[in-house]
Amino acid sequence: MGKTGRRSTVPWRSYCPIACTLDLVGDRWSLLIVRDLLTGKKRYGEFLESPEKIPTNILAERLKHLESAGIIKRKLYSWHPPRAEYHLTAKGRGLASVLQAMYAWAIKHLPQVRKSS
Amino acid sequence: MGKTGRRSTVPWRSYCPIACTLDLVGDRWSLLIVRDLLTGKKRYGEFLESPEKIPTNILAERLKHLESAGIIKRKLYSWHPPRAEYHLTAKGRGLASVLQAMYAWAIKHLPQVRKSS
DNA sequence: ACAAATGCTTGCAAAATGCAAGTGTCAAGA
DNA sequence: TCTTGACACTTGCATTTTGCAAGCATTTGT
Numbered sequence: 233m234g235k236t237g238r239r240s241t242v243p244w245r246s247y248c249p250i251a252c253t254l255d256l257v258g259d260r261w262s263l264l265i266v267r268d269l270l271t272g273k274k275r276y277g278e279f280l281e282s283p284e285k286i287p288t289n290i291l292a293e294r295l296k297h298l299e300s301a302g303i304i305k306r307k308l309y310s311w312h313p314p315r316a317e318y319h320l321t322a323k324g325r326g327l328a329s330v331l332q333a334m335y336a337w338a339i340k341h342l343p344q345v346r347k348s349s
Numbered sequence: 350m351g352k353t354g355r356r357s358t359v360p361w362r363s364y365c366p367i368a369c370t371l372d373l374v375g376d377r378w379s380l381l382i383v384r385d386l387l388t389g390k391k392r393y394g395e396f397l398e399s400p401e402k403i404p405t406n407i408l409a410e411r412l413k414h415l416e417s418a419g420i421i422k423r424k425l426y427s428w429h430p431p432r433a434e435y436h437l438t439a440k441g442r443g444l445a446s447v448l449q450a451m452y453a454w455a456i457k458h459l460p461q462v463r464k465s466s
Numbered sequence: 467a468c469a470a471a472t473g474c475t476t477g478c479a480a481a482a483t484g485c486a487a488g489t490g491t492c493a494a495g496a
Numbered sequence: 497t498c499t500t501g502a503c504a505c506t507t508g509c510a511t512t513t514t515g516c517a518a519g520c521a522t523t524t525g526t
Contacts, residue, residue, distance in 0.1 A: 244461060245400070245401040245402070246399075246400035246401045247400075247461060247462055247463040248381075248384075248400065248401070248462070248463075249451065249452045249454075249455030249456055249459070249462040249463075249464075250380065250381065250384050250448055250451050250452055250455070251381060251400075251401050252455050252459050252461060252462050253451040253452075253454060253455045253459070254377060254380060254381065254451070255377075256459075258375070258376070258377050258380070259375065259376070259377070259513095260371055260372075260375050260376070260514090263367065263371060263375070264365075264367065264368060264371065267365075267367050275472085275473085276472075276473050276474070277471085277472060277473070280473095282363075283362070283363035283364075283365065283368075284362040284363045284365070284368050285362070286515095287514075287515050287516065287517095288473085288474070288475085288516095288517095289474090289475070289476080289514090289515080289516090290513095290514070290515075291474090292473080292474060292475075310523095312522080312523075313472075313473085313521080313522040313523050313524095314473080314522085315472070315473075316473075323458045326454050326457060326458055327454060329450040329453065329454065330447060330450040330451055330454060331367055332450070333446040333447040333449070333450045334366065334367050334370040334371075334447055335366045335367060335370075336446065337366075337370060337443050337444060337446065337447060338366030338367070338369050338370045339366055340443060341440045341443055342366070342369050342370070342373075344361060344364060344369060345364055345365070345366040345369050346364040346365075346366075347366075376482090377483085378483095392503085392504085393503075393504050393505075394502085394503060394504075397504095403484095404483075404484050404485065404486095405485095405486095405504085405505070405506085406483090406484080406485090406505085406506070406507080407482090407483070407484075408505090409504080409505060409506075427492095429491080429492070430490085430491040430492045430493090430503075430504085431491080431504080432503070432504075433504075
């Protein structure tokens, strides 16, 4: 695994469902990629355009990690040059409920948020 | 703020509700502390006993951060020696829905989890 | 031929994390 | 009184992760 690589051989901190979920997507960026996929974005360049400005190397690493976790699927839509699109799996779409809960919490408790996006 | 300090002067990555929520609690440990508080734990030593084994310095820093974010409230239950208990605020209890969604997702999609805890 | 777009990778500095050990206050027991 | 232990942290430092900037390979448009 690369320089920014993460553990891939199941070093779960515990068997708690919450902790396992956080082991997979509990960082500052993964759920923002899932959010973008849920709102229709599919391509590397589209993720980079999001207002949070994810660094390119972090994006590439997270996409690989999310794919190896079975949350997204990478599909080539062009062979020459190789161009990829990313899609949520059923497992990934299941995270929508987590994002909805965060969204509702933020709307209720964080004054700085804006309802769109 | 200490050596492991985090930004405290609202440097939100964006005004997206999801991103703002992750700016507050989107790290490996904060939501585990909230989980412990929701299941009745109140004291520093109790958080340390959880199976994930949070490092002591990280716990101290996260407790301060969660308090400054208005998610928990620190209350002394003894003056001599100074002993503190931590409680969720209404804002903090609102995160229960996020944790419930993660719990349900993990039960459905992660084979390694165990239902208790 | 040349510039621009796309989807990455690489190098490196800065920040966060994790481990172990230490500190200060007090209570209880020898 | 002296010591031991619990509790709630703090400190030092090595390791890991993050973030920024630049570079690279391929192909399309002019």
